[in-house]
Amino acid sequence: MILPKNNRLTEVEVAELTVIVAEFGCRIQPIVGDVRTIYAIVGDERHELMISRLEGLAFVDRVDTIQSPHKLMDIKSDLARHRVKVGGVTLGDELLVMAGLCTIDPKNPNYFYETAHAVKEAGAHALRGGVWKPRTNPYAFQGDNRSLDILMEGSRRTGLPVDTEVMDEEQLRLALGAGVQILQIGARNALNYSLLRQVGKAIAGRETAVLLKRGMHLGTLSEFISAAEYIVNFGNPNVILCPRGTQPGLDGYRNHPDESITPLLKERTWAPVVVDPSHSVGKATYVPACALAAVAYGADGLCIEAHISPSHGLGDDPKQAITPKVLAELITRAKALHALRRSPKPSAPVS
Numbered sequence: 001m002i003l004p005k006n007n008r009l010t011e012v013e014v015a016e017l018t019v020i021v022a023e024f025g026c027r028i029q030p031i032v033g034d035v036r037t038i039y040a041i042v043g044d045e046r047h048e049l050m051i052s053r054l055e056g057l058a059f060v061d062r063v064d065t066i067q068s069p070h071k072l073m074d075i076k077s078d079l080a081r082h083r084v085k086v087g088g089v090t091l092g093d094e095l096l097v098m099a100g101l102c103t104i105d106p107k108n109p110n111y112f113y114e115t116a117h118a119v120k121e122a123g124a125h126a127l128r129g130g131v132w133k134p135r136t137n138p139y140a141f142q143g144d145n146r147s148l149d150i151l152m153e154g155s156r157r158t159g160l161p162v163d164t165e166v167m168d169e170e171q172l173r174l175a176l177g178a179g180v181q182i183l184q185i186g187a188r189n190a191l192n193y194s195l196l197r198q199v200g201k202a203i204a205g206r207e208t209a210v211l212l213k214r215g216m217h218l219g220t221l222s223e224f225i226s227a228a229e230y231i232v233n234f235g236n237p238n239v240i241l242c243p244r245g246t247q248p249g250l251d252g253y254r255n256h257p258d259e260s261i262t263p264l265l266k267e268r269t270w271a272p273v274v275v276d277p278s279h280s281v282g283k284a285t286y287v288p289a290c291a292l293a294a295v296a297y298g299a300d301g302l303c304i305e306a307h308i309s310p311s312h313g314l315g316d317d318p319k320q321a322i323t324p325k326v327l328a329e330l331i332t333r334a335k336a337l338h339a340l341r342r343s344p345k346p347s348a349p350v351s
């Protein structure tokens with residue numbers, strides 16, 4: 001469907017549209033509204049080249065394809081009124097902060113418990129803690145089922161919901177059975193459609209939320225949003241999009257930080273955006289700047305790796321976890337920036 005810049009098009013302009021769409025086997029059907037006329041494309045309107053040629057016309061505002069690959073996630077979907085809630089926070093109203101370990105150490109559970117209390121004290125609303133880890137090195141620590149008990153014990157002790165990554169059906173079953181409130185789909189599985197479908201089916205009818213990371217490669221936004229559609233189309237719309245940096249990394253950073261896609265996502269989808277600055281930059285000292293940039297770009301929340309003693313951590317923690325002290329300062333600044341972003345803009349000075 002073509003939305004013109006003005007209320008209706010001239011005959012010459014309609015003829016121009018007609019010539020373009022005819023090349024792709026389509027025709028134009030004007031639909032006359034009270035105020036505005038829109039121009040439906042009758043036929044298969046998904047041809048990318050046709051859409052970009054139409055969008056290139058000066059008199060066209062935008063082209064909405066009816067067969068959007070993510071019609072539920074689309075900003076124009078009826079679901080756009082849905083609000084995702086995590087840890088007492090309604091995303092969009094208040095800045096959500098999730099923080100905790102990259103990887104729970106089953107031999108030293110106190111690192112998780114102490115970090116859990118410390119990040120709560122710092123102002124976090126939810127805990128993160130990796131039970132099962134996707135490791136590049138097959139000989140590196142892969143996680144441990146025992147860490148699931150530690151994760152849930154941390155949730156009980158602090159009263160905060162927990163987020164952990166699941167990579168297969170068995171982990172999904174165990175995590176849901178234990179009561180994990182937020183399931184994380186990691187960057188390596190972000191396009192594992194069979195897992196996405198399993199997660200969608202498993203959480204239907206529950207309050208469980210899903211933190212869906214962006215795939216590691218520099219994929220399109222449509223691909224990212226469509227991955228969320230795989231989950232939501234089973235009936236649970238509590239999905240959160242998580243940019244976490246893409247490959248190739250920016251020289252000096254672990255990945256190419258991509259918090260700047262936040263406003264672009266928000267133009268296309270109603271899903272809340274929670275940015276992961278830790279994996280974006282891969283080094284603790286760069287995390288606060290990336291986190292604040294994310295908030296400035298419009299993020300609804302942050303998912304941050306934090307550890308009471310990073311050098312004693314596993315997985316990514318020695319390199320990229322920030323301490324609860326740094327987290328507390330960051331949360332204060334991030335909340336202030338979030339409030340500033342939401343406050344009415346001052347009117348232009350009268351000269």
Ligand code: PEP
Pocket residue numbers: 102130134165185186187188213244276279316
């Ligand atoms: C993680 O959150 O620790 C993790 C492995 O994330 P990602 O999938 O973004 O690499």
Ligand code: MN
Pocket residue numbers: 102103279305315316317
């Ligand atoms: Mn990690």
